[in-house]
Amino acid sequence: MQQFNPYDMAVQQFELAADRLELSEDMREILRKPKRELIVNFPVRLDCGRIKTMTGYRVQHNVNRGPAKGGIRYGPDVTLDEIKALAMWMTWKCAVVGIPYGGAKGGVICDPKNMTASELERLTRRFTTEISIIIGPHSDIPAPDVNTNSQVMAWMMDTYSMHEGFSIPAVVTGKPLSIGGSEGRNEATATGVLFTTRRAALRIGMPLKGARVSIQGFGNVGSIAARLFHNEGCKIVAVSDTNGGLYNEDGLDPAMVQRHKLEHGTVATYPRGQRIRAMDVLEVPCDILIPAATEGLITEYNAEKIQARIVSEAANGPTTPAADAILFQKGCLVIPDILASAGGVTVSYFEWVQDLQSLFWDNEDITHRLEVIMNKAFDAVANKADHYHCDLRLGANMLAISRVAEATQVRGIYP
Numbered sequence: 001m002q003q004f005n006p007y008d009m010a011v012q013q014f015e016l017a018a019d020r021l022e023l024s025e026d027m028r029e030i031l032r033k034p035k036r037e038l039i040v041n042f043p044v045r046l047d048c049g050r051i052k053t054m055t056g057y058r059v060q061h062n063v064n065r066g067p068a069k070g071g072i073r074y075g076p077d078v079t080l081d082e083i084k085a086l087a088m089w090m091t092w093k094c095a096v097v098g099i100p101y102g103g104a105k106g107g108v109i110c111d112p113k114n115m116t117a118s119e120l121e122r123l124t125r126r127f128t129t130e131i132s133i134i135i136g137p138h139s140d141i142p143a144p145d146v147n148t149n150s151q152v153m154a155w156m157m158d159t160y161s162m163h164e165g166f167s168i169p170a171v172v173t174g175k176p177l178s179i180g181g182s183e184g185r186n187e188a189t190a191t192g193v194l195f196t197t198r199r200a201a202l203r204i205g206m207p208l209k210g211a212r213v214s215i216q217g218f219g220n221v222g223s224i225a226a227r228l229f230h231n232e233g234c235k236i237v238a239v240s241d242t243n244g245g246l247y248n249e250d251g252l253d254p255a256m257v258q259r260h261k262l263e264h265g266t267v268a269t270y271p272r273g274q275r276i277r278a279m280d281v282l283e284v285p286c287d288i289l290i291p292a293a294t295e296g297l298i299t300e301y302n303a304e305k306i307q308a309r310i311v312s313e314a315a316n317g318p319t320t321p322a323a324d325a326i327l328f329q330k331g332c333l334v335i336p337d338i339l340a341s342a343g344g345v346t347v348s349y350f351e352w353v354q355d356l357q358s359l360f361w362d363n364e365d366i367t368h369r370l371e372v373i374m375n376k377a378f379d380a381v382a383n384k385a386d387h388y389h390c391d392l393r394l395g396a397n398m399l400a401i402s403r404v405a406e407a408t409q410v411r412g413i414y415p
Contacts, residue, residue: 071145192343
């Protein structure tokens with residue numbers, strides 16, 4: 001099997017949309033490459049007293065529609081190409097839901113599961129210092145991503161604020177409520193997945209109540225999605241994490257599975273279900289499949305085995321272009337990542353706006369605003385797909401790229 005490169009995949013998706021849009025070569029030259037790639041190597045003192053040099057990245061893909069926006073991830077497999085791909089997808093994600101941001105992404109190569117809280121704090125504060133030359137509330141606003149959370153964002157916000165000499169809550173989003181975080185931010189990505197999946201079910205005439213749902217990845221997004229879909233009357237038939245998967249055709253109780261994971265470290269050993277491989281959750285009998293893990297897991301090698309009628313991409317880049325073609329031919333409706341998982345960045349935008357104006361909204365207001373934006377975006381993408389007789393991913397990419405291209409054209413090139 002050829003080694004998966006997420007940036008090559010992101011560029012391939014871009015070129016497919018650019019071809020249909022008949023985008024000029026000059027515009028492609030601007031949009032296919034990141035604006036800025038920052039690589040930093042910095043020392044971190046471990047609890048044992050040793051010094052370890054860490055490598056981190058911050059990539060800004062495009063800022064023609066507004067400040068750069070994108071998460072920070074920690075992991076042993078973080079690569080520059082992965083961060084570049086994620087930054088490009090963030091540009092399209094912000095554009096497809098119509099919020100005034102460009103795309104960025106960041107990451108540090110480390111193994112956070114084998115680091116103490118104090119080591120993670122020192123790593124975070126030093127990394128923030130290293131990238132402080134390009135981040136800021138009006139230039140580039142980080143957020144949580146894989147293996148980072150609201151506490152990491154609190155450390156980042158505090159470090160940046162200490163450099164400036166006063167508190168700047170709007171420099172990051174996904175913070176705790178006590179320092180300027182927003183209601184609804186923690187559940188936002190999963191809530192956006194629910195809203196777009198509702199719309200997709202209406203599109204194909206499938207009742208959401210009683211639908212069988214399989215979720216790959218039981219982290220923050222996957223576990224909350226399980227709870228939300230369960231509350232909608234769906235049957236959660238399969239879940240997985242890095243240690244394995246679990247299948248029960250009669251349905252699983254997400255709250256009980258979550259409790260088991262907190263106590264035992266994995267969903268795979270939950271007793272009320274059949275243990276399966278983590279990748280098998282993609283292929284179990286279901287109506288809705290929610291990939292909520294990492295990139296490139298749905299490929300031409302397993303797409304034919306997927307039985308779902310709707311694939312709602314809660315993860316970034318889970319489906320390769322070759323797999324997209326197979327799923328489209330099968331009649332499976334794929335809600336692309338830049339649409340399905342855009343709830344997180346949308347509520348991050350709400351948080352940023354609230355921080356800038358020092359005026360906060362309640363959870364009901366947040367949820368209503370999010371639903372309006374997600375439904376409007378889904379309908380715009382569906383209309384584009386219908387007009388061009390293509391799948392939703394190509395429709396979403398065409399819509400997003402045309403909006404970024406328009407902003408680029410209107411602004412012109414300096415000097």
